[in-house]
Amino acid sequence: MLYRAFLVLVFLVVAIGGGAASIWLVLEKAPLVGSLTSGPWVAFPVAGTPEADPYSRARHVRTGGLALGPSEGIILTASEDSSARTLRSNCTYTIEGIMPSARLWTIYATDAEGNLLPDRGQRRPALHSEMIVRDGDNRFTISVSPHPVPNNWLPVSGNGRLQIVLTLFETPVAAASQLSELVLPTITSVGCDA
Amino acid sequence: MLRLFYACILGIVGAGVVHLAILFMLPGYSVHDAWTRISNVAGYYEPINLRDGDPAASLPTPENPFIEASACRFNLEDGMLHIRSEGNVPFWTLAIYDERGLNTFSVSDRVSNGPFLDVAVLTPLQMQRLQGEIPAELNQSLFLETSVIEGFVLVRSFVPDETWQPTVGAFLNGIRCEPLPNL
Secondary structure, X not given: OHHHHHHHHHHHHHHHHHHHHHHHHHHHHXXXXXXXXXXXXXXXXXXXXXXXXXXXXXXXHHHOOOOOOOOOEEEEEEOEOOOOOEOEOOEEEEEEEOOOOOOEEEEEEEOOOOOEOOOEOOEOOEXXXXXXXXXXXXXXXXXXXXXXXXXXXXXXXXXOEOEEEEEEEOOHHHHOOOOOOOOOOEEEEEEEOO | OHHHHHHHHHHHHHHHHHHHHHHHHHHHHOOOOHHHHHHHHOOEOOOEEOOXXXXXXXXXXXXXXXXXEEEEEEEHHHOEEEEEEEOOOOOEEEEEEEOOOOEEEEEEHHHOOOOEEEEEEXXXXXXXXXXXXXXXXXXXXXXXXXXXXXXXXEEEEEOOOHHHHHHHHHHHHOOEEEEEOOO
8 A cells, every 4th residue: 555655746846857958958059959059059939939840939938038029130149269168258349241131230248048139338339330441342341359449349347257149130031941051240259368 | 556656647647737738838827928018007009118117017128238119009990000100219129029928029220211111011911912902091101011919019229328318219119000900
């Protein structure tokens, strides 16, 4: 009798504990599935839409974000440079190249949790396509640096992990399923503060 | 011993059932999703600027520092939704989110024929009833058919710099969001 009760207890602990623990692990710790990557840039085009898989949907509902729709644009996030080294906010990087066609784009720097980095004096760590100085071929160079740089400076501060968030608004890219065919700017490390 | 083994096997199967049950029930019971958070502070047809709100209300603010947004909750059972605003803002988009906070449909300002926002959101059935006779007040409107009955509309606008703040603020705060009960 006592043994039977023990067996029922084992069943309940494994079923409820195991079920709850596994869903927590998948939603909190596992990397998101359904991502598209191109160099250092990662996008989740269907996240936060009804087309997303049940796991991404559950995760999105828990964070409560407002996803962009395909007609609005696409968000690309980089947490590594083009040589796959983790981005840090005490380092200087150069973002170079041309952007895919889009009505407008914005680029900003966040910490590892996705919060915008603090302002540097009067400057926000954020730039958009109409502020960018370009050369004759429509190419541009953005310097992500803790120190002032002429032309396109994205000021960063602190010394934690850094994410660079690029948003392309009203772009045919958002409807594409193959991000790898796209030419996106490269992120090159220049050096770090000691 | 064998029975303990069976109990464990049954437990693992049960864990799978619990896992799936939580996964599919989570969206319905969540209190963090955008819809619930907006519903906590704004009634139906009550436009709310997500950036201006009380920080304690923990509204879902746009993460992009150049974007401001206003939301308006609707229920198409009250009749189709008519949403309007005016202002020469550089870029706006409109998206329909369902009651789980998922983006189901979106358009950008390119679809509009002027510096104004004038959109009617309606179900396919309401669209059918409307065929042929568009009321005068919807003459200029863009019609968006959706299967979402209850949800919210989110209007985003681009703010290139602070000098645009008053214009964009007026555009987003001037949103009129009304049900048309007879249609």
